[in-house]
Amino acid sequence: MTAYHALPFAARRRSGGGAPPVPSTVAACTVRHAGDMVIRPPPAKSEESGREAGMARYLFRRAEWGRRLVRGEWIRSLQTALRDAGIDPGPGDGIFGPATEAALRAWQIRRVAPVTGAVTPDDWVALTGTAPPTLRVRALQLTADFEGHGFGKVRGDFDGAGLTWGIIGFTLHGGGLVAVLRDIRARDPRLLHRAFGPRTAALMAMLDGDDAARRSFVAAVSPIPGQAVVDPLWAGSFARLGSLPDVQEIQLRHVARYWRVAARDARHFRLRSELGFALCFDIAVQNGGIAPHLRRCLKERLKTRPSSDERTIRRLIADGVAAHARARFAADVRARKRTIAAGLGVVHGARYRLADWGLSDLPIVDDRPERGRHERVRWPRRPMFRAERSGPRV
Numbered sequence: 190m191t192a193y194h195a196l197p198f199a200a201r202r203r204s205g206g207g208a209p210p211v212p213s214t215v216a217a218c219t220v221r222h223a224g225d226m227v228i229r230p231p232p233a234k235s236e237e238s239g240r241e242a243g244m245a246r247y248l249f250r251r252a253e254w255g256r257r258l259v260r261g262e263w264i265r266s267l268q269t270a271l272r273d274a275g276i277d278p279g280p281g282d283g284i285f286g287p288a289t290e291a292a293l294r295a296w297q298i299r300r301v302a303p304v305t306g307a308v309t310p311d312d313w314v315a316l317t318g319t320a321p322p323t324l325r326v327r328a329l330q331l332t333a334d335f336e337g338h339g340f341g342k343v344r345g346d347f348d349g350a351g352l353t354w355g356i357i358g359f360t361l362h363g364g365g366l367v368a369v370l371r372d373i374r375a376r377d378p379r380l381l382h383r384a385f386g387p388r389t390a391a392l393m394a395m396l397d398g399d400d401a402a403r404r405s406f407v408a409a410v411s412p413i414p415g416q417a418v419v420d421p422l423w424a425g426s427f428a429r430l431g432s433l434p435d436v437q438e439i440q441l442r443h444v445a446r447y448w449r450v451a452a453r454d455a456r457h458f459r460l461r462s463e464l465g466f467a468l469c470f471d472i473a474v475q476n477g478g479i480a481p482h483l484r485r486c487l488k489e490r491l492k493t494r495p496s497s498d499e500r501t502i503r504r505l506i507a508d509g510v511a512a513h514a515r516a517r518f519a520a521d522v523r524a525r526k527r528t529i530a531a532g533l534g535v536v537h538g539a540r541y542r543l544a545d546w547g548l549s550d551l552p553i554v555d556d557r558p559e560r561g562r563h564e565r566v567r568w569p570r571r572p573m574f575r576a577e578r579s580g581p582r583v
Contacts, residue, residue, distance in 0.1 A: 248321055248547045250307030251290040257539040259285040259546050261330035262340060262356070263322045267308065270317040271296060283339075285545075325448050327547040328467040332474050333357060335525055335536055340440060341431025345411025345419045352407055352419075354427050356440050357447070357474050361403060365443070370396055372439050373430070384430035388423065447473040454479045458487070458502055462550045464543065468503055468529040472510055475522065479506070483513050500550075503530035 249259050249267070265283035271292045272278060276299075279288025290306040296316065297304045310321040322330075333339065336358050343354040351361030359365030373380050374396065382389050395406035410423045419427075430436055451470035457479070460466065472479055479487075487509050491497060497505070507526030514522040521537075528534025532543045532550070543549070 247305075247307040247544070248310060248313060248327070249285055250305075250545050251285050251287070252542060252545045255540055256545065257334075257536075257541045261333055263326060263330055264289070266317065267313075268292075274316065322547070324463055324466060324548075324553055325470070327463075328451075328470045329356065329444060331467060331529075331543065331546050331548060332471045335471065336474070339431065340437050341428035343410075343419050343424055343427035344417040345413070346407050347415055347417040351403065352410060355431065356437075357444055359440075359443065361407065367396060367403075369440060369443055372443075373436055376435060376439060380430070380433055380435060384433065385426045388426055447478075450478040454484075457484060458491075458506065460499060460502065461552050462499055463548045463553055464529060464532055464550055465499060465503060466553055467543070467548050468506065468526060471525060471529055472506075475525065476510055476514060479510065480513070483509055500530070506530070 249264065252258050260283050262283060264285050265281060267285075268278040268281045268283070268289055271289070272281065274296055276292045276295050277288070278292035279286065293308065293312070294304050294306045297306075297312070300315065302312065302315075313319070313321040333356050337344075338353075338356055338358045340356050341354075343352060344358075345352065350363060352366060353360050354366055355369060359369050361367065370381070370392070374393075381392060385392055391406065391409065395403055398406075409420070411417075411419055431440075448470065450473040451466060454469040454472065455461075455466050458465075460469065469479070487506060490505060490509075491502065494501070504527065507523065507530040510526055511519050511523035524534065524536050528536050528541050529543065529548075532548070534541055
C-alpha cells in the first residue's frame with residue numbers, strides 16, 4: 190500500500206492529488222493495493238450467515254445506544270465528503286454519531302441507494318471518489334482510539350515518555366517522535382516552519398541536541414510534571430503539523446513497520462480473519478509484538494488443542510500477551526486484547542462492537558508486492574511508542 194492510498198480523503202484533497210482509479214462496483218471484485226490486506230467481498234446477494242453477511246455489507250456504521258461510537262481520522266474524511274456533497278454531517282468531529290448517520294441517509298436517498306445509514310464499500314467509492322479504507326487503516330483507527338491519539342494530538346510527560354504525539358503515540362524518550370520529526374525536516378523543512386512559526390528554532394535545537402536538551406524541551410512544552418497538559422501554543426503547533434498531508438504520509442510510513450510485525454505474527458498463528466490481524470496490530474503497537482519466547486509458549490499450548498478454532502486461538506493469544514505484560518498494565522492489556530479477540534468487549538469503560546468499526550471474522554487476503562515479500566521483520570528491541578500503555582479515556 191502506498192502512503193497516499195492510506196491517507197484520509199480530506200488530506201488527499203488538500204494535497205491536490207487526484208483520486209486513483211477504482212472499480213465501478215466494489216462488491217463485485219477485490220480492491221487491491223500493493224502491500225495491503227483488504228476485504229474479499231462476498232457475493233452481492235448473499236443472505237447467508239446473518240451476522241457475517243451483515244458485517245460484510247458495512248465498513249462503518251453508527252453504534253447502537255450504549256456502545257462506543259466509531260471515530261477517527263477516516264470518519265472525519267467521510268464527514269468532509271458529505272459536506273462537499275452539500276449535506277451537513279454535523280460538527281465534523283470525526284465521530285459517527287446521529288448527525289453523520291442522518292447525513293449519510295440523506296445522501297443515500299439522493300443517490301437512490303439502499304437507505305441504511307451505514308457505509309458500504311460502494312457508498313465510500315461513490316461519495317469520496319477513493320478506494321474504501323483498507324483493513325490496515327481500519328485496524329489503525331481502532332488502536333488509535335484505544336490509545337486516544339490522532340495525527341495531531343500531543344500529550345505531556347504524564348507517564349515518563351517525555352512527549353507523545355501522532356496517530357499511534359510516537360514518544361520522545363522512545364525515539365519515535367524524533368525519528369518522525371527528522372523525516373519531516375528531511376522531506377521539507379518548511380513544513381515545520383509552517384506549523385511551529387517562531388517556536389521552530391526551539392524544536393530544531395531539541396532534534397539536534399542531547400538528552401539534556403530534550404529534557405529542557407519537555408519542561409517547556411509540558412510545564413506541569415507528571416501531567417498530560419501541554420502549553421496551548423505548542424499543542425496548536427503540533428495539531429497544525431499533524432493536519433498536513435505530507436506529515437500524515439510520513440506518520441503512516443512509520444506505522445507500516447508495525448503493520449509488518451502484525452502480519453508476521455498473524456502468519457505465525459495462521460490467523461486469517463480481520464479480527465486476527467487487528468489483534469496482532471494492537472499487540473504490535475501496545476506491546477511491541479508477540480515476543481519469541483511467548484510465541485513458543487503459545488504454540489506449545491496449542492499443540493494440546495489441535496482442533497481449536499481461530500476465535501479460541503485469538504483468546505489464547507490475548508490472555509498470553511496480558512500475562513506477560515507489566516503488572517500495572519496487565520488489566521488494560523487483557524481488556525483490549527480480549528475485546529478484539531471476541532469482537533465485543535469493554536475498554537476504558539466503553540463498550541465496543543468491532544463490526545461497527547469494520548472489523549469482523551471475515552477472511553483477509555494478503556496483497557503484498559513481490560518486492561519485500563520475503564523481507565525479514567526485525568524484532569523491535571525498543572518500541573518507539575508508549576509500550577504497554579493505553580491512551581486517555583476519551
